Amino acid sequence: MNKLEAEDIYYLMVLGRAFEYAAKENYMKGNISGFLHLDIGQEGFSVAAIKAFEKGDIFSTYREHIMAMARDIETKAIMAELFGKQTGVSGGKGGSMHLFEPSRFFYGGDAIVGGHIPNAVGCAYARALQGNEDGVMVIFGDGATNGGAFFESLNIAATHKLPLLFLCENNEYAIGTNIKRAAPFREQAKKAEPYMLTYTVDGMDAKAVYETVRKAQIQIQEGHGPVFVEAFTCRYEGHSVSDSNAYRSPQEMNHCKVKDPLEKFKKELQEKWLCSEREIKSIEAKAQKAVDEAVEYAENSPEPELDALFENVFYEERKNVVS
């Protein structure tokens, strides 16, 4: 990581947080509806992981706004998708949970817990067959590691030595259920140990996440087969905007928030890269401006045409044969 890259990571983290707060505000205003899963507290993890996985395909979950931004998908097109507008990443048909941009090798945006992991395995298989060495990264929560799709994927990826990075975001919660009540141990990397190289990292430390994911991708590129990385994070908000978060005590919340990823990485910028207060302020102002513009863009964008309802069910449109 050089200074420019570090500044970019900080920019994206600030952008991400401002975006999530703007999304929450617009949810309250009724401009956004359905499920809205905020990534506040996990920005460092999301940004650094995507940036460190420089090339290659990415499969993620419904908590993916910031990851999409870090993969250079336009902030305003993401906000417009949350607003359900025609100009949104998925034309308003997907919403917050379903951001897809194959031109950036970003495949969602999947809202069935664990459901995208086998898809990533298949894509890694395709990449191996094609001789592409960058590999595939699949991101999922701690909760997803308790399902069959996850275990089947570990086995298949390891058997075929596929170029696949399993990236687990362990925030210790699946909605209201603490990981301790859903699995026999806190570190989910233990589940992958018999199959592949595993690393655990402090997910609140963007630099550490960056370095670990970078190292993992290089190992995959060198032909070591799949690698598992687990990052411990803290989500500051409820599971989604409609979750009250009542199952976590104020003490637990305070404890989980002590290592704020933005504050931590700001120090890195100041101490390692000698960024001045002015430089940092200007990054922050630029991020806020991008979010304000994204909201304005989303507000002023048109609704999808009614015909869009029937478009893209198939690649090739065919009608029932009537007479």
Next chain:
Amino acid sequence: MLYREALNKALDEVMNADDTVVTLGEDVGLYGGSFRVTEGLVEKYGEKRVIDTPIAELSIVGNAVGMAIGGLRPVAEIMTGNFSLLAFDQIINHMAKLRYMSNGKITLPMVVRFPQGVSRQLAAQHSESYEQMLSAVPGLRVLSVSDVNYAYHALKYAVLSDDPVIFIEHELLYNKKGEVNFSQNLDPFKARIAKEGSDITIVSYLKMVDDVMLAVPEIEKELGCSCEVIDLCSLNPVDYESLKHSIEKTSRLVMVEEDHKTGGYGAQIVSWAAEEMFYTLDAPPLRLAGEDVPIPYNRSLELASIPTPESITRDIVTWGKKNDV
């Protein structure tokens, strides 16, 4: 009482009366259930009988089958029907078939509950309905509750029944208000006449019953007719007897469902009418259903993908005028 409170009360009563009844699912315990149906139960009956599970739907249903074999009466909650797909092997190959394959040696007193349907902008992976698939599986009872009183009685019945029951709820009904008649002796397999009438039989289930009821005053005004509204309540078995009585009176049938039209549940009702009631009908049956598309996020598109009170009114009035109602 609210619909979800009626379900909660039913569960509470059966758990209190019979300590072999257990309930399991994601966030059913400490969290109180995603839709608060199991609220307060873990405090009363403990974590051994109100079991928070990992996100593992195949195991939720598979474990429930094993619990039933082992002598318990499990009530499995699938957070929403969309995730029941992960459990379909357990539902279809195990829950539905063990009794038959064992020639009755195995009995499975168990219930799988799930909310489903188009809620509000939850997009394609969180808006589906599965009654058409589940009703087509021999060996499963399929109940679909739309009425608060019925919800209470049907769930109690389902838990105490010795057959495997799929118990379908609709996500937009949980806050519906209604009266519960606790002393009633209600047969959950009997259709409910939501409104009596003499000229058109409108058959529906789950939330669409409420949408039909909202549409009926305008339809009656426009067509100068009277509608009978039937809430099927049980999708398998079907109370054809009640449908027959109604159609003999009205000689017209409209079927309304939220799910996609092709292969949808209502096709069963209409094909039955074509076979059994052909000479009684004065008009071709009308089937109103959702479009054959995944459910989109955008609100206008979402509403355009399913029947609404407005579209039900419009479509029944157009059909009625064409067919001299």
